[in-house]
Amino acid sequence: MSRVNVPLPQPRSLAETSRQDRWWVQPLAVFLGLTAFLVYANWAAFQASNFFASAAHPTVSLFGGTKSVAHYLSPMYSPVLYDIPGMTSGHAWFGEAPSWLVSLWDFIPGSYSPAFLILIFPAGFRLTCYYYRGAYYKAFWGDPLNCAVGEPGFRGKKYRGEAKLPLILMNIHRYFLYAALVFILILSYDALISYWFTNPDTGKGSFGIGVGSLILTINPILLGGYTLGCHSLRHLVGGKKDCIGAKGLRRTSYECVSCLNRGHMKWAWFSLVWVGFTDFYVRMVASGAWTDYRLF
Amino acid sequence: MSHAPAKASSETRKQLFRVWRGDKTAGTFKDYTATVTPGMVVLDVIHQIQAEQANDLACRWNCKAGKCGSCSAEINGKPRLMCMTRMDELPTDMPVVVEPMKAFPLIKDLVTDVSWNYDVKKKIKPFKPRKPDAPDGTWRMDQADVDRVQEFRKCIECFLCQDVCHVLRDHHKHEEFIGPRFLVYTAALEMHPLDTEDRLADLRKSQGLGYCNITKCCTKVCPEHITITDNAIIPLKERVVDEYFDPVTKLFKMFKKKT
Secondary structure, three states, X not given: OOOOOOOOOOOOOOOOOOOOOOOOHHHHHHHHHHHHHHHHHHHHHXXXXXXXXXXXXXXXXXXXXXXXXXXXXXXXXXXXXXXXXXXXXXXXXXXXXXXXXXXXXXXXOOOOOOHHHHOHHHHHHHHOOHHHHHHHHHHHHOOOOOOOOOOOOOOHHHOOOOOOOOHHHHHHHHHHHHXXXXXXXXXXXXXXXXXXXXXXXXXXXXXXXXHHHHHHHHHHHHHHHHHOOOHXXXXXXXXXXXXXXXXXXXXXXXXHHHHHHOOHHHHHHHHHHHHHHHHHHHHHHHHOOOOOEEOO | OOOOEOOOOOOOEEEEEEEEEEEOOOEEEEEEEEXXXXXXXXXXXXXXXXXXXXXXXXXXXXXXXXXXXXXXXXXXXXXXXXXXXXHHHOEOOOOEEEEOOOOOOEEEOOEEOOHHHHXXXXXXXXXXXXXXXXXXXXXXXXXXXXXXXHHHHHOOOOOHHHHHOHHHHOOOOOOOOOXXXXXXXXXXXXXXXXXXXXXXXXXXXXXXHHHOOOOOHHHHHOOOOOOHHHHHHHHHHHHHHHHHHOHHHHHHHHHHHHO
């Protein structure tokens, strides 16, 4: 591409800017928010315990004080493909973990945790999300630190963006989207069974609403708002067509996804925080630190 | 550090301006004290300085209505149109800093050479409509489909998005990247309901779509409030993914072509 024959001004050095506002607040907030979540999520995944409610710490009815066992499962462990040997969660799809799987942790720090088998999917979805990419490139890479703020000088013309490896791999986003859509269904099922409580004496189940049920219900709603507003989904449901049409399923889907997409950043943060909080709540209830109350 | 924005008042006040003076060889900031009256925009003040204190101050302007895109500059570090930046939006307790755009070569003071943009535009494949839908040579389109690309046609070519884009501004990738303005221009053509041209290979290879790392700075500075990143750049990225990075879609397309 031709270029005007006049030298451009030298790029500014790191953080050099004439901006007078608090331009550093936003990237700092993103840095702190994402770092806090990463630290918590890793800690929670390594715990390999207290990720489901059990009879050891039953739910207490707010009116009457009777006890029942909730079926809460932390979203950071859902779905549980294989139970930890000797720990029956009641949520495992394929029973106890086979010995070959557990023995892999001879080479990995910590012990086998069901979270490690599934976290790659939601983590990959967020890592490759268009919103998060823009946000963490600023907050973690300083590329740029913020709009019209100088960058680390060493990059200069070596910048490759997402045109080459490794960041060209971000184009995998839509495959993580497919997984994320399946996860919405799984977490919705978890929310559904959270309304089912078992009497520890008789073993009979009954419908009920616990505080945990509400927390577990809000989770897939927020995740749904985030996932269904995905830029890749917007493209797949209609955006890829030049002629979407004025009416019909494609137009309606495109408009709905576009509507959610306009608030993608807010959905991304609310859902992230809520996933963490839901895990924390289940963890507190499962460990007995907090009592879960049944409202109905 | 907090700054008190000026409140709309009927009072005339003095305001310190720090304006970049210089050319492609050298330059420095110079201070001017201007008289600010209610309703003034930054361009008014620049004109006042030009008339009363610095007759040789160079600035480009035309419509003074936010529609010609001529008076692009950086005001307090943010790319903005001088004619659309009201003085009562700016802090009063510190100098108002006015600089030229950083992504283009400087000619003099606040004037930059934006001709690179015109060269870029010439290299984008033009509109190529399908055959007319009716015997009288006319086409039929859904209004909703036209509306999608209509947003992109609001662009006034002020090049503020090009200026703020760090790929051009900091990395000087002018030879490999066409910048947000021309990604919007390409999106307007590529998503047009009648267009049949394929620009995806150019977007990926010679026009550097992959260099965009979605900082959304272009969207933030657009005076026409075009949702550049979400509505133009990301949809183009997704179309490039369809063509080059998604084997399933590719396979599906091949199968569809054969059947």
